Amino acid sequence: MSYLLSATRLLTFTTCPRAYQFRYELKLPGRPLRTPQLGLALHRALQQFYRWPGAAAEGPSRAFLQTCWAGASARLEAPEQQRGAEILERYFQRHVSPLQGWRQPLAVEGRLKAPLAVEGERGIVELTIIGRCDRLEYLEPESSATGQTARLHLIEYKTGQLHRSPDTLKLDLQLGLYQIAIRHRYQASLAKVSHVYLAADEVLSYAVAPAQESASRAHALELVEQLLEAKDWACKSGPHCRTCAYRSYCPAWQDPPTALPTQALIGVKSLQLSLPLSSATIN
Numbered sequence: 001m002s003y004l005l006s007a008t009r010l011l012t013f014t015t016c017p018r019a020y021q022f023r024y025e026l027k028l029p030g031r032p033l034r035t036p037q038l039g040l041a042l043h044r045a046l047q048q049f050y051r052w053p054g055a056a057a058e059g060p061s062r063a064f065l066q067t068c069w070a071g072a073s074a075r076l077e078a079p080e081q082q083r084g085a086e087i088l089e090r091y092f093q094r095h096v097s098p099l100q101g102w103r104q105p106l107a108v109e110g111r112l113k114a115p116l117a118v119e120g121e122r123g124i125v126e127l128t129i130i131g132r133c134d135r136l137e138y139l140e141p142e143s144s145a146t147g148q149t150a151r152l153h154l155i156e157y158k159t160g161q162l163h164r165s166p167d168t169l170k171l172d173l174q175l176g177l178y179q180i181a182i183r184h185r186y187q188a189s190l191a192k193v194s195h196v197y198l199a200a201d202e203v204l205s206y207a208v209a210p211a212q213e214s215a216s217r218a219h220a221l222e223l224v225e226q227l228l229e230a231k232d233w234a235c236k237s238g239p240h241c242r243t244c245a246y247r248s249y250c251p252a253w254q255d256p257p258t259a260l261p262t263q264a265l266i267g268v269k270s271l272q273l274s275l276p277l278s279s280a281t282i283n
């Protein structure tokens, strides 16, 4: 069994080992966060839109997008339905109307999974990279002396606030891990990632450099080594605590903290007994 690794997991551990323990090792439910219903509905509508089954070169129409939205937004309140309809109308005008011909995406709401073996001082550790993408498209292939290399463009819809200066650590990890997973799944290189901020009507795009793959491997290995050695899951408090779903259990936030559910306490013991040094079997 290999250790599941995603950019979110890597980041959670880097941000706060204790939060990682609560979420992934003890699998605590955590304090429920507000569910962004409008965002979920927008994702669903675009997912259906880009799975358009037609074959016409001009692609799906505005009316089809409106139909997708009507289905996806059926449970929303009227003001949110209206807001979503406006957001999608702007999206259509900017991203669909100007297209010169329609090309079916390579994947919509695709799940990415790829094995990755990293070798360190403790031997070989087997990982499974996991992730998902909202949409994957072909870019023009790159020509070289040895032939043409397929290049892909990964698109993610963002329904929160626009961040012009994204967390560079988070971005590097995401790009590097996506690159590895996409090469494994599609035998192509990931050349570009775009974050489409739907409400703000802005797109931030990032070129992916080949060097990010090796950097991401090194970071993954470092993380696995740290996880294997993690004994006390130290609290790393900071501004991120304000949005931590587990803060009621955390001694750094609440004194005394809420007692952990019994099941979780059992998990703590078995966790420390189940860490082999040559391969990670935590999950």
Ligand code: SF4
Binding pocket: 016, 017, 018, 019, 235, 236, 237, 238, 240, 241, 244, 245, 246, 247, 250, 251, 252, 253
């Ligand atoms: S409240 Fe802060 S220190 Fe405590 S687990 Fe959450 S992120 Fe870590």
